[in-house]
Amino acid sequence: MVEAVMRPQATARTARKRTGLHKAMQRKSTIAFIMALPLILLIAVMVLYPAGYSLHLATLNKSMERFVGLNNFTFLFKRETFWLVVWQSCIFAVTAVVFKALIGFIVAHFVHNIPTKGQRKWRGMLLVPWVIPPAMSCLAWLWLFDPSYSAFNYIIALFGGDPIPWTGNTYWARFSVILVNIWIGAPFFMIMYLAALKSVPDQLYEAAAIDGANWWQRIWFVTLPMMRNIIAITALFSLIVTFANFDIVRVLTFGGPIDTTHVFATWAFRIGIEGGDIPLGACVSLFMVPILMFAAVFILRDINRRGNEA
Amino acid sequence: MTSAAITAGKAGTGRKLNSMSRDRAWALRWSYFFLILFALFFLTPPIYMLITSLKSSAEISAATNPWWVYAPTLSNYKELLGSSQYQIFFRNSALVSIFVVTLTMLISVPAAFALSRMKFWGSATLATGVFLTYLIPETLLFLPLFKMFVTFTELTGIELINRWWVLLLVYPTLTVPFCTWIMIGYFASIPKELDEAALIDGAGWFQTLTRIFIPVALPGLIAATIFAFTVSWAQFLYPLAFTTSTDQLVLPVGIITTLIKGDVFNWGQIMTGALLGAAPPLIIYAFLMDYYIAGLTAGATKG
Amino acid sequence: MAEVTLNKVVKFYDNVEAVRGIDLGIKDQEFVVLVGPSGCGKSTTLRMIAGLEEISGGEILIAGDVVNDVPPKDRDIAMVFQNYALYPHMTVFENMSFGLRLKRFPKDEIKRRVDEAARILDITELLDRKPKALSGGQRQRVAMGRAIVRDPKVFLFDEPLSNLDAKLRVQMRTEIKKVHQKVRTTTVYVTHDQVEAMTLADRVVVMNGGRIEQVGEPNDLYHAPATRFVAGFIGSPAMNFIPCAIEKTAGALRLVLHGGLGFDVPADRTKRYEAFVGKPGLSLGLRPEHITDARSPLEPGQQAMEVDLTVTEPMGMETLVYFGINGTEICGRVRPDAGARNGGRMTLAAQLNHMHLIDESSGLVV
Numbered sequence: 001m002v003e004a005v006m007r008p009q010a011t012a013r014t015a016r017k018r019t020g021l022h023k024a025m026q027r028k029s030t031i032a033f034i035m036a037l038p039l040i041l042l043i044a045v046m047v048l049y050p051a052g053y054s055l056h057l058a059t060l061n062k063s064m065e066r067f068v069g070l071n072n073f074t075f076l077f078k079r080e081t082f083w084l085v086v087w088q089s090c091i092f093a094v095t096a097v098v099f100k101a102l103i104g105f106i107v108a109h110f111v112h113n114i115p116t117k118g119q120r121k122w123r124g125m126l127l128v129p130w131v132i133p134p135a136m137s138c139l140a141w142l143w144l145f146d147p148s149y150s151a152f153n154y155i156i157a158l159f160g161g162d163p164i165p166w167t168g169n170t171y172w173a174r175f176s177v178i179l180v181n182i183w184i185g186a187p188f189f190m191i192m193y194l195a196a197l198k199s200v201p202d203q204l205y206e207a208a209a210i211d212g213a214n215w216w217q218r219i220w221f222v223t224l225p226m227m228r229n230i231i232a233i234t235a236l237f238s239l240i241v242t243f244a245n246f247d248i249v250r251v252l253t254f255g256g257p258i259d260t261t262h263v264f265a266t267w268a269f270r271i272g273i274e275g276g277d278i279p280l281g282a283c284v285s286l287f288m289v290p291i292l293m294f295a296a297v298f299i300l301r302d303i304n305r306r307g308n309e310a
Numbered sequence: 311m312t313s314a315a316i317t318a319g320k321a322g323t324g325r326k327l328n329s330m331s332r333d334r335a336w337a338l339r340w341s342y343f344f345l346i347l348f349a350l351f352f353l354t355p356p357i358y359m360l361i362t363s364l365k366s367s368a369e370i371s372a373a374t375n376p377w378w379v380y381a382p383t384l385s386n387y388k389e390l391l392g393s394s395q396y397q398i399f400f401r402n403s404a405l406v407s408i409f410v411v412t413l414t415m416l417i418s419v420p421a422a423f424a425l426s427r428m429k430f431w432g433s434a435t436l437a438t439g440v441f442l443t444y445l446i447p448e449t450l451l452f453l454p455l456f457k458m459f460v461t462f463t464e465l466t467g468i469e470l471i472n473r474w475w476v477l478l479l480v481y482p483t484l485t486v487p488f489c490t491w492i493m494i495g496y497f498a499s500i501p502k503e504l505d506e507a508a509l510i511d512g513a514g515w516f517q518t519l520t521r522i523f524i525p526v527a528l529p530g531l532i533a534a535t536i537f538a539f540t541v542s543w544a545q546f547l548y549p550l551a552f553t554t555s556t557d558q559l560v561l562p563v564g565i566i567t568t569l570i571k572g573d574v575f576n577w578g579q580i581m582t583g584a585l586l587g588a589a590p591p592l593i594i595y596a597f598l599m600d601y602y603i604a605g606l607t608a609g610a611t612k613g
Numbered sequence: 614m615a616e617v618t619l620n621k622v623v624k625f626y627d628n629v630e631a632v633r634g635i636d637l638g639i640k641d642q643e644f645v646v647l648v649g650p651s652g653c654g655k656s657t658t659l660r661m662i663a664g665l666e667e668i669s670g671g672e673i674l675i676a677g678d679v680v681n682d683v684p685p686k687d688r689d690i691a692m693v694f695q696n697y698a699l700y701p702h703m704t705v706f707e708n709m710s711f712g713l714r715l716k717r718f719p720k721d722e723i724k725r726r727v728d729e730a731a732r733i734l735d736i737t738e739l740l741d742r743k744p745k746a747l748s749g750g751q752r753q754r755v756a757m758g759r760a761i762v763r764d765p766k767v768f769l770f771d772e773p774l775s776n777l778d779a780k781l782r783v784q785m786r787t788e789i790k791k792v793h794q795k796v797r798t799t800t801v802y803v804t805h806d807q808v809e810a811m812t813l814a815d816r817v818v819v820m821n822g823g824r825i826e827q828v829g830e831p832n833d834l835y836h837a838p839a840t841r842f843v844a845g846f847i848g849s850p851a852m853n854f855i856p857c858a859i860e861k862t863a864g865a866l867r868l869v870l871h872g873g874l875g876f877d878v879p880a881d882r883t884k885r886y887e888a889f890v891g892k893p894g895l896s897l898g899l900r901p902e903h904i905t906d907a908r909s910p911l912e913p914g915q916q917a918m919e920v921d922l923t924v925t926e927p928m929g930m931e932t933l934v935y936f937g938i939n940g941t942e943i944c945g946r947v948r949p950d951a952g953a954r955n956g957g958r959m960t961l962a963a964q965l966n967h968m969h970l971i972d973e974s975s976g977l978v979v
Contacts, residue, residue, distance in 0.1 A: 029430035031515055036436065039421035039490060046483045047443050050454035057454055064457070107348050113341040122345055124599050129352050131595045131602070133544030135562040136584040140355035143362060143577050151358060151376035187352065188606070195607045244447030246547045251566060265449035265547070272453040273551050282453045289450070296445045300438065503698035506665050507759075511712035512686035521711075525702040 058283040062276070072283040081259050081267070086287065088174070089263040093243040093291075096181035100242075101235055103182065104189020109219075111190070112197045123194065130187040138251035141180050142167070145252070170260040173253050177261050180248050185238055196230040197223070233302050236295045243295075244288055264288045356588070362581035363387070370577055386582040396583070398557055399564035402474045403543060403587075406560055409478050410542040411535055414485040418534065421486075422493030423519050427505060437494060444487035448480075452551045455480060459552070474558045480548050485538040492537070492608040496530030497523060533605030536598060540591045561587045615676030615689075615766035615799055616641045617662060623670035624657050624823075631657045633823040634671065639801065644793050646802045648810035649820035649846070656771055658820070659803045663769050664688050676766055691760030692769040695776060697752045699744040699759075705731075706740040709759045723762075730761040733795055734788075750781045757789070761796060768793075770802040774809060786812055807847050811835070819843045838978055841898070841971045850901050850933065853943045854971065857897040861890045868897060868965075871939045876916045879966045885979065886970055898969035898978070901933065904945030906953070907962040914966035925953045934959065 061068045076082040111122050129137060144151050145166035153163040167173045200223060208218050224231075246265035249255060255262035255270060262270070264284055272281020362370065364382040374380060390396050424430070425437045459470040470476045500523060508518045524531060549563045556568060565583035569576060595602050617639040624632035632654040639645045647655040660666040662673055664685035672679050680688050691712075699708050706727055713723045731737040734754045744752055753773060760768055773789070774782045790813055793800055804810055810817045811831040819826040819834065819842070826846075827839040838844035844852050859878070860867045866878035866886055878886055889895060907917045920936040920943075927949060934945045934953045945961055947953050969978050 028428055028515070032424035032428035032430040032433070035420035035424035035428075036430075036433070038417040039440065039486060040436065042417060042482055042486055043439065043443050046455070046480065047446060047451065050451045050458060051446070053458065054450070054454040057457060103348070107345070110341040110345050110348075113337060114345070115338075120599075122349070123603075124596075125349050126345075126352050127595075127599075127603070128356060128592070130606075131540070131591050132356060132588040133540075133546070133562055133591065135544070135546040135566060136588045137355050139566065139580055139584040140359045143581060144355065144358055146575075146577075149370070149373060149376065149577070154376050183352065183355070191603055191606055195603075240445055240447065244449045246449050250546070250550075265447075268449065268453065269547070269551065273456065278453050278457050285450050285453060288447070292445065292447070292450070296442060299445065300442065501696055501698060503694040503696055504700065506663075506685075507692070507694060507698040507700075508711075509665065510663065510685045510690065510692050511759075511763075512715040513711075517715065522700060526700070528702075 054282040054286060057279050058286055060279040062279060064279060068279075072280050075280070076283060076287075081262070082284070084259060085262050085264060085267045085284070088261060089243060089288075090291075092174070092178055092181065092263060093239055096178050096185065096242050097235055097238050099178070099182045100185040100189050100238055101231065103186040104234075105193055105231075107186070107190045108193035108197055111194055123191070126190055127187045129184050130191075134184055134245075134247040135251055137184065138180060138248055141176070141183075142252055145176055167253050168257060170257055173257060173261045177249055177252060180252060181242055181245070184248070185242065188238065189234055192230055192234045193227065196227040200226045229302065233299055236299045236302075240292055240295050243291055356585075359581045359585045359588075362577055363585050365578050367576060367578050386578045387586075390579055390582050390586065395556060395568060396564070399559055399561045400586075402559060402564075403561040406474060406477045406481065407539050407542045409475075410481040410485060411538045413478065413482055414489050414538040415531070415535065417482065418486050418490035418493055419524065419531070420519065422490045422497055423523060425490070426494045426497040427523075428515065440487050440490050440494075443483070444491060448484060448545075448547050451483070452547055456551055471552055472554050472558055474549075474553060474560065476552050477542075477545075477549060477560070480552070481542045481545060484545065485541050488541075489534040489538055492534055492605060493527065493530055495608055496527040500526055529601060529604060530608070532598065532601045533608060536594055536602050537605045539594065540602075543591055616643075617767055617799060617801065618674040619658070619662075619671070620674070621671035622658065622661060622668060622673060624654070624661060624666060625669040631823055632661070635820075635825055637818060637825065637828065639799060641799055642797045644790075644800045644802065644813060644815045645818060646804060646810040646814035646816075647818045647820055648804055648807055649826075651805060653820040654823040655803045655805075655818075655820045659769055659771055659801060662767070662801060663690055663692050689763075689766045690769055691763045691765040691767075692771065693753075693756045693760050693773045695772040697744070697756040697773075697776075699752055699755055701744055704741050704743055705736065705747070705755050705758075708744065708755060709740075709762050712759070712763050726762045726764070727758075730758045733761065733792060734758050749777050750785060753777065753785055754788070757792060761792070764798075766799065768798050768800040768802075770800065770804075772804055773802075774804070775806070782809075789813065808849065811847070817847075819846060821846075836967075838898075838969065840978060841896070841973070841976045844898050844969055844971065844978055848900055850944050852898050852900050852969070853904070853941075854896045854898055855938055855941050855943065857895055858893070859886055859889050859891070859895065859970075866890065868968075870897065874918060874938060876918075876963060876965050879914060879968075881966075882968075882970075889970065889972070889979065892972075894973040896971040896973055898971050899963060899965075900967065901944040901946045903964035903967040904943065905962050905964070906947040906951035907960040911962055912964075915962040915964050917960055917962050919958065919960050922953060922955065922957050922959055925955055925957075934961075936961075 057064070058072055059067055059069055061071075107126060111119055111126070114122065143149075147165065147168055150163065150166060152166070156162070156164065165172050166176050204222050204226070205218055208222050213221060243263075244265055245263065246269065249261055249263050249266045250269070253261040255266050259267075264287060268281040268284040270281075271284060272278050275281070358377075361377065361379055363386050364379045364384070366381065366383050366385060369379075369381055421440075425433050425440075456471070459476060463469055463471065470479075504522060504526070505518050508522050513521065544562065545560075546562050549560045550567075553559055553563065556564070559567065561583075565580065565587055569580045569583055617637075619635050619637040622632060622635045623630065635654075635658060637645075647658060649655050657666060661668050662675075664680065664683065668681050672681050674680065675688055675690070700711065703711065709727045709730060710723045713726065718726075727740070728737070731740055734757060736751065736754050736758060739747060739751060739755070744755065747755065756773065770789075774785055777785060786809060789802075802810075802813060811834075814831055816828060817831055817834055818828050821842050827834060827843045829837075829839075834843060834847050838847060841854070845854065856871050858869050858871070860869050865880065866883050867875055868878050869875045905915075907915070911917060920938075922934050922936050923942075924935040926933040926935075929949065931946050932949050932951065932953050934947055936943055936945070947959075947961070951959075953959055971977070972979050
């Protein structure tokens with residue numbers, strides 16, 4: 001009896017509330033959307049829009065009044081400096097990243113080798129180049145490389161060597177740029193590798209030692225495979241950062257001597273801001289996109305793969 | 311007989327141990343040797359900054375041993391800290407950094423919470439998009455942004471170019487994506503039961519964020535804050551492109567554009583300025599090294 | 614204090630039916646345990662009662678009100694999670710009082726309730742500590758304390774003991790039972806451990822594949838399982854299932870195991886099993902404790918058999934013996950001094966008056 005009376009009432013209530021529930025679910029995603037909205041707006045207005053806009057800009061003439069199609073691109077292809085910049089950007093980035101990775105790996109190993117007690121202190125010291133704003137540390141390098149007062153040349157002179165034109169000669173200038181790139185970036189690799197080294201379980205090394213592996217085999221068969229992921233992702237990150245770097249060349253060599261150390265970023269700045277030809281500058285920086293995409297695709301693949309494993 | 315065998319065995323292991331610990335000791339010595347070498351390489355520029363900053367311009371141009379200070383003086387520091395121009399640079403840098411850090415946290419923390427806990431349509435794509443944005447370098451965007459700001463001024467009459475606060479608009483593009491990304495990582499590591507417990511305890515989404523997630527993920531929040539601060543303090547390209555008058559410059563650009571005058575390089579002051587410009591990130595690093603490093607490694611290990 | 618009712622509750626996850634229409638009535642003050650293997654839908658059911666999962670179909674009533682669309686905080690329930698889900702940045706006191714503080718209870722009322730709960734759980738001296746400084750068992754108590762201070766209509770436990778080590782688990786099990794006897798709140802408890810289910814529950818709900826297999830008091834489930842699944846799930850070591858057939862002999866039924874061995878069906882079961890004479894797909898279900906060493910004379914209901922043991926496992930108070938009948942491994946429990954040894958031959962007694970006959974095609978115990 002009671003049951004019979006209760007039933008319809010209860011069902012009616014459910015039916016009414018089902019729509020209420022739907023609304024609640026909707027409200028939850030609305031709140032979430034609103035919370036993410038500033039982020040979405042920021043990315044849309046300050047990243048996506050300018051990225052698309054630069055494509056448009058690249059097709060305009062210098063005064064940005066006339067559509068010139070691909071003229072800017074063909075103009076660049078004909079300029080020797082452009083090819084110089086392409087070549088320099090690539091060679092700087094690749095060389096610097098290889099040496100950063102090597103030095104980072106070696107230093108991380110040495111830090112990992114010493115007693116845990118002292119590791120913090122060493123790690124702290126060795127990361128300093130990464131912490132100093134690059135524009136500031138490049139000033140110090142510029143001063144170390146100074147043509148007449150170079151502190152390096154002073155030491156070389158003590159040993160009877162000839163002074164080195166650190167930023168004066170094309171090849172030395174390129175060497176200097178790469179050196180400073182390595183100096184800034186290697187500590188980052190060191191930190192990443194150190195974190196990865198710590199995550200390799202000791203039992204693996206013990207098992208390898210019992211299997212008769214010497215230290216080199218342990219690195220080759222245990223450490224490197226375990227760290228492959230982090231090595232790859234750090235190298236790709238660094239490739240992007242080094243390739244698109246502006247500060248170092250700008251402060252150290254200003255692109256000289258005679259444009260032989262310009263990279264995409266500094267040359268685009270020279271043309272676009274200082275030369276007032278924004279379309280041509282945008283055009284130059286757009287040439288960074290392919291290599292950035294290449295690195296980004298690999299990083300994303302790696303991130304997604306790890307996301308799926310988790 | 312048996313005891314003799316045991317002693318022999320012991321002696322054997324003893325010798326083995328000795329040789330092993332000897333190997334170990336040599337490995338350690340070599341490690342320290344190379345570490346000192348690398349530390350020398352890594353620390354030379356900042357040390358050289360300090361050395362030069364303590365020299366008078368007379369001593370610098372006298373070309374004495376550059377690695378030694380014969381007559382240490384604080385005159386460079388006095389002069390620089392006393393100059394109103396330098397104070398303006400410092401003020402601009404501090405204002406920009408503080409505002410950008412605040413803005414970054416206000417944008418990225420709620421967004422990270424929404425993306426990691428409250429799935430909505432397109433949230434997974436957005437998370438990936440945030441990460442991709444982090445990979446877009448500023449050198450790709452500064453020219454279109456410059457043109458956008460010029461056009462904006464033409465349309466509205468509001469000056470953006472050559473105003474320090476234009477940097478508040480562009481710096482978040484460098485800080486927000488990465489901070490959101492690492493906060494997503496930190497939030498994702500909080501067990502789901504914790505927000506369910508909060509839900510049952512009667513907390514709304516906002517309360518769950520402020521009273522549970524932010525306190526629990528505080529180390530991540532600190533790491534993200536440090537990251538945002540160091541990035542906005544060190545940024546060089548955007549202020550160089552968007553600001554020119556000396557009263558609008560931030561510290562790194564100010565030092566480079568005003569202290570390097572033509573061919574007259576006052577290196578004592580330049581090094582002092584560079585050292586002072588590097589000081590805030592270095593001080594933060596010295597005190598919060600573990601958070602700094604956690605933030606650095608989070609990008610690749612989280613997610 | 615309240616009763617909980619589930620009417621045809623269904624849960625879909627992306628077209629996968631995790632819970633397939635559950636009907637369950639839980640009485641006021643009752644301690645009900647949902648037990649089953651992982652993926653059987655027990656946790657999902659609990660989470661639907663808590664309001665942490667949407668209900669795809671059917672309805673859930675707490676104290677007579679349909680709560681399908683009521684958010685968790687308004688359902689007046691409290692939940693204890695497997696990993697305790699204590700707020701790591703809050704002290705024990707803050708953890709326990711968080712819900713009350715959100716509801717803006719007066720300070721002295723909060724203090725009174727927390728102190729009361731802490732006294733019940735014997736954690737008064739821990740109130741100022743952070744969860745990190747607590748042992749597993751203490752965290753478990755705090756999690757329960759957080760539930761108690763809310764004074765809810767229903768307690769929900771989601772495998773609360775599975776993170777503890779074996780010894781502590783037994784201790785906390787007793788503790789939970791004691792607490793329930795003190796506060797007498799309606800409780801729904803989820804576990805995969807049948808021993809926990811048997812020891813704690815007023816009534817046990819055995820679930821499998823998103824359905825309820827059987828609901829009953831612990832002893833009923835043990836002695837009269839309704840399905841093959843329940844028969845196999847409840848009891849450790851698990852019940853032996855031996856393929857068999859029923860044959861009719863002069864005036865009685867005979868159970869023939871595939872392999873020549875045979876037993877007489879107890880006379881009181883003749884009527885029940887008569888319909889299955891000559892039918893294929895039958896299994897004999899016999900618990901290990903009903904296969905013991907034969908003492909002469911045999912007790913009533915026991916029938917002797919001679920077997921070759923493969924493995925023996927001495928447990929101290931008894932010895933588990935394993936042997937094969939036509940490829941089926943069978944476990945028995947004998948006295949430790951019965952002389953069982955690996956590879957030895959032994960006479961065992963099967964207590965057929967405790968037998969179950971299973972129709973494999975329907976999965977039911979007949």
